[in-house]
Amino acid sequence: MANIKDKVCALLGDMQVNAAENATQKVNQILEVSSNYLSEPNHEKLKLFHQLYFGAQSEVTTQKSEMNNEVDDIFAQAAAMIDSGKSTEEIAASLKIDEKKESERLQLAGLQKKLESLIAFEDSIKEQLAPVMSSMQFEDAARQRVEHIVKMFGDIVNKSVPKKPELMEEVATSMAEHIAIKSEREVFYKLVLREPVPEHLDSDSDDFFFDLGA
């Protein structure tokens, strides 16, 4: 029979799924609203954009995930070097930059350009388009943040914090590895790790992928 720790983690996992579903449904409705003022081809482009960027198996999601893993790897390497007493400069100099992953990062940038051109609507409707794009970006950012919280909560619960203080540093390191958003990392370092974000870790994406010029 599952113990209380497994149960609370499973509960939060289900709540996370609910939140993600509601965010997606809301965007779908906003897309429907946009059909009132967009021409059919433009509306189709917007729907395609949503699928490409936010779909469960989307190309962007996959590449973002790979990039996040890369950041996680770099973080793990850095944490190990910090533990061994190396300075920030030494760490920055010796971190391995994987050429294949660097190429993937460039591909992601290329895909972003492609998506931007896909939604290059005429100026007259850009203002009306902003809520749809904003809604999509919010969906993505909120989903990521809640996902990170649930993973981090799992670390806290599974390592029995605060009953086992000897594991706290390990937990803090593991929690930091789940973060992939710049502003999120800044707050985590400030409130939990109580130190500035090392410069070499300052490569996360921000909450919003596109600048809507709001």
Added chain:
Amino acid sequence: MAINKETFLDDVKAFFDDSLSWCQSESEKESNLILTTLQSIMDDVKRRSKMSQAAETAFLEAEEKLAKLVQETSRNIDLGEMKSELEALKSDSIEVSRLMNPVIEALQFQDQLTQNLQGIRAVIHTWTEHIKENDPDNSTEQDGKDFANKLLKVVKTPHERNLVRKHFGLGEEETVMNGAPAGDYV
């Protein structure tokens, strides 16, 4: 790493709160954007379509009320209240109804998402308080039920309360006439 072991759990809780507050704050901005969009669409429809006198009157009335609602929203109107206001705006005009329906649906999902975020926050807070006095590694079945009962008092939506019941083996949700949360289980 400069973590404070004494306050670590509270520090983490503060981080979770900050992240969930970000989501809630952005969510509120979204609601206002949705209404502003609806205003633009209504302007556009009015320009493009030939409406009967009655439909045009209904449309103009709805527009006026919507403008008022947008003003109120900027002062943080409750989402549920906003949804009811929009329902009232639909009047008898099919044209207005057709425009409003997806907006009302969007606000409904937005409202549910806000409640989901509050629910997640409530579970995290309840757990962090629970483990200050209990050892989860040595918990009994009854400890689990006691914890679930604490959750049932803070988790607001019936769906989430049912999830609590499902995961902690409390059985089916009680049917309560006024839809209030079911009582404690022993």
